[in-house]
Amino acid sequence: MPIKRTKIVATIGPASAGDDILHTLIAEGVNVMRLNTKHNDPIWHQKMITRIRVIAKGMNIPIGILLDLQGPEIRVETYDEREVIIQKDSQYILTSEPSKRENELHIPYKDVINSLKKGATLSIADGSVGFDIEKVSSGQATLIAQNDFVLGHRKTINIPGLTAEIPSLTDRDKEFLEIIKTEPVDFVGLSFVRTAEDISNLRHELERVKSTARIIAKIETKLALDNIETIVEETDALMIARGDLGIEVPIEELAYWQKHIVRLCREHNKPVIVATQMLKSMVESPLPSRSEATDIANAVFNGTDAVMLSEETAIGKYPTKAVAAMAKIAMFNEQNRDFIDNYEMLTKNATEALVGAAAHMIEEGTKFGLSKVLVFTESGFTARALAAHRLSYPIIAVTDKSYVAYQLSLVYGIQPYVTKLPAGPIQLTNMPLDALMGAGLVSRGEVILTVHGRKWKEPHASSVIGFFKV
Numbered sequence: 481m482p483i484k485r486t487k488i489v490a491t492i493g494p495a496s497a498g499d500d501i502l503h504t505l506i507a508e509g510v511n512v513m514r515l516n517t518k519h520n521d522p523i524w525h526q527k528m529i530t531r532i533r534v535i536a537k538g539m540n541i542p543i544g545i546l547l548d549l550q551g552p553e554i555r556v557e558t559y560d561e562r563e564v565i566i567q568k569d570s571q572y573i574l575t576s577e578p579s580k581r582e583n584e585l586h587i588p589y590k591d592v593i594n595s596l597k598k599g600a601t602l603s604i605a606d607g608s609v610g611f612d613i614e615k616v617s618s619g620q621a622t623l624i625a626q627n628d629f630v631l632g633h634r635k636t637i638n639i640p641g642l643t644a645e646i647p648s649l650t651d652r653d654k655e656f657l658e659i660i661k662t663e664p665v666d667f668v669g670l671s672f673v674r675t676a677e678d679i680s681n682l683r684h685e686l687e688r689v690k691s692t693a694r695i696i697a698k699i700e701t702k703l704a705l706d707n708i709e710t711i712v713e714e715t716d717a718l719m720i721a722r723g724d725l726g727i728e729v730p731i732e733e734l735a736y737w738q739k740h741i742v743r744l745c746r747e748h749n750k751p752v753i754v755a756t757q758m759l760k761s762m763v764e765s766p767l768p769s770r771s772e773a774t775d776i777a778n779a780v781f782n783g784t785d786a787v788m789l790s791e792e793t794a795i796g797k798y799p800t801k802a803v804a805a806m807a808k809i810a811m812f813n814e815q816n817r818d819f820i821d822n823y824e825m826l827t828k829n830a831t832e833a834l835v836g837a838a839a840h841m842i843e844e845g846t847k848f849g850l851s852k853v854l855v856f857t858e859s860g861f862t863a864r865a866l867a868a869h870r871l872s873y874p875i876i877a878v879t880d881k882s883y884v885a886y887q888l889s890l891v892y893g894i895q896p897y898v899t900k901l902p903a904g905p906i907q908l909t910n911m912p913l914d915a916l917m918g919a920g921l922v923s924r925g926e927v928i929l930t931v932h933g934r935k936w937k938e939p940h941a942s943s944v945i946g947f948f949k950v
Contacts (some may be wrong), residue, residue, distance in 0.1 A: 483874055486779075486810040486891040487511040489546065489753055490803060492528060493519065497894035498536060502535050504800045505793065511889045512544040512667070512786065516794070517656045518553075518647050525656065529663040542882070542896045544666040545890035546696065549653040551671025553645045555634040556604055557586040566629040573881060574611075576619040583760035585768050587637065590619040591706045595644040596622040601626075605635040607727040638727040640702045648678035649685060666886040668938040669719060670697045672941055676714035676842025676888035696753070699741060700724035706908045712744050717890060719788070722756040735778075742782045743928050749832070749865045754779040759806060768805050775815040776806060781894075783821045783870050785892040821871055831942045832865050840871040841860050849927045852876060854916075856932035858907065859939040860884045860891075867891045876921050878912065880937070897921060901936050908948060917950070926950045 490496065490505055502513075513532050516523050536543035543866055559563050559579035559666040566572070572583050576590035585604075587593070596602070596616045602623070607630035615622040617837060622664045648659045648670065657668070668691070670682050682695055694716035697704075701724070704711060712718065720741050726734050738754060745752035758776055779787050793799040802846050813819070827833050844855055852874045855863045863877035870892060877896050885896035899915045911930075916922045927949050933941035 482811050482815060483895070484509055484807050484811045485814050485870075485874075486784065487890055487891070487892065488803060488806055488810070489514050489755070489786050489788040490799070491516055491790045491792075491794040492532075493791075493799070495795050496793045496799045497528065498620075499535060501540065502532060502797060503853065505803055505819055506536060506539055506541055506543060507821040508800055508803040510543070510803055512546055513788075514546040514788070515665075515891070516548050516550075516667075516790075518548075518550045518651070519622065522656055522659045524657045526663050530808075541899065542885040544886045544887050546667040546669055547656065547660065547665045547693070548669035548696075548698075549656060549671055551652070551698075552650055552654065553671065554587050554589060554637050554646075554821075556628040556629065556631070556637050558582075558633045559584060561633040563633070564631040566625050566627075566631050568625050568628050570625050571583065571614070572611065572623045572625060585623075586630075589644065592639070592642065592644040592646065593619055593621050593640065596621050597640065600641070600856075601638060602637060602639045603727055604631060605629070606723065607638065610879065629687075632845055638724060638836075641730045642701070642703065648673070648681055652671050654685065657685055657689050660691050660693065664691065664883070665693050666883065667696050667890065667944070668693045669698055671698050671721075671801050672701055672704075673697040673699065673711060673715075674701055675707050679711065679714045679807055682935065690821055693900040695886050699737075700728065702728045704908055705729065705737060707813055708741065709742065712741075712748050712750060713848075716751065717751040717753070717785075718745055719753040719755050723755070726756075738779070739782050739821075742784050743821070745785075746759075746868045747824055747825060749825075749861075749868045751864065751892075753786040753788050754782070754784045756790060758787055759789060759792045759802050762792050762798050762802040762805065766798050766801050768802075768809075772808050774806075776809045780810055780813040781816075781819045781821065783823075783892075785867075786890055800817065817872055822870070825868055828939070831862055831940055834942055834945065835865040835931065837860060838866060839871060840930065841945065842869075842871050842873055844928075845873060845929065848930055850947075851926040852928060853923070854878060854911075854922075854928050854930045854932075855942075856901070856911075856930070856936070857884065857931075857942075858937050861890050861940055862931060862942040863894055863896075864890055867893050876916070878916070895921070903936055906932050906944070908946075913950060924950055 494633035611623035697715035700721035888896040
């Protein structure tokens with residue numbers, strides 16, 4: 481039976497928070513559990529982290545946990561919290577002061593309003609209603625509605641190209657970061673990233689709470705696209721958050737940006753997630769639509785590390801069926817190797833040069849009867865670099881650090897395994913083959929290619945490629 485290489489990230493919510501469903505989600509193919517801090521309080525998330533760890537350990541499967549921060553989300557407040565009947569071509573006022581009449585919409589950011597430009601546009605409620613900006617004065621903007629809509633209280637606003645200074649981390653975000661002092665997570669998602677400096681700020685906060693979590697920069701703003709090269713270099717991983725991004729840029733550009741960002745991430749050995757509405761119809765339906773199946777397949781052909789489910793598993797009627805469908809679609813299309821995009825990987829150091837040579841040897845593996853690849857890794861760097869080549873053979877990443885294994889749960893084609901490793905030089909005689917065979921990861925008689933350093937527990941020092949028969 482083929483092994484699924486594309487990883488699945490599933491959002492946990494009311495539909496999936498039960499122990500039995502969490503167990504089934506893992507069994508069906510989930511690799512990373514996403515906890516969205518937009519909902520529930522820190523205590524709920526803290527308890528959920530503990531429960532996921534217990535269930536995953538009981539199944540002996542390394543499941544990553546992503547704590548997704550809400551970030552500086554701007555919500556529009558209506559007069560007296562009432563619904564507002566928006567009429568096409570009518571005039572409305574966006575104000576930094578509390579609304580005093582029905583045609584006034586309030587956001588508590590004067591600088592944001594002052595940064596708006598006459599002739600530009602903005603949208604509210606996930607793009608359901610658009611406005612042309614007619615005039616901007618101190619703390620107030622005059623808007624003309626582009627369409628009819630019934631606008632509720634506290635709907636999100638999208639302002640493409642927003643340049644106003646808003647902190648990338650809110651007080652609420654920092655409150656959630658406190659819980660990972662006692663309940664560690666493997667990834668922290670940073671919402672509405674605009675520059676590499678936003679990522680640096682979060683890294684400083686993670687150091688403050690002594691966290692080893694890797695940062696996932698969520699690409700959902702026009703400014704993030706303007707700074708995508710430096711963001712890719714600074715972050716540990718990326719998420720293509722197509723919901724807000726599809727509002728910030730013209731919808732016809734979305735597929736282009738998805739493909740471009742996946743390529744950049746692979747060139748820089750950074751894991752990448754394609755997210756939002758991948759199986760939206762399965763919130764209500766037990767079967768995916770044809771276009772959704774094609775969307776997942778195309779993400780696989782782009783070479784993404786992971787695909788993500790949001791409301792499908794958080795509040796949907798069929799969370800486990802959604803995961804099963806996604807896994808089945810991914811596994812079939814991974815086997816069509818000729819359709820998966822290939823790129824020339826960047827070589828910035830000796831390890832990446834070695835990995836490039838190993839990748840070439842691995843793809844010639846049929847000549848040697850190769851069955852799988854073993855990577856012995858201290859930090860996970862070599863495993864990620866090798867996975868970026870999207871190889872046709874399974875890669876087992878062996879480490880003695882559980883947090884490294886959890887972080888590799890997001891990386892394409894990697895099966896992480898934690899075991900005790902000896903000290904001193906790496907030799908065939910002290911490789912943990914008995915443990916690997918006991919875990920069913922390798923079998924007697926298999927031909928294995930290994931990538932490792934000369935000594936155990938030296939990060940970024942891989943320098944040896946070897947073939948051997950178990």
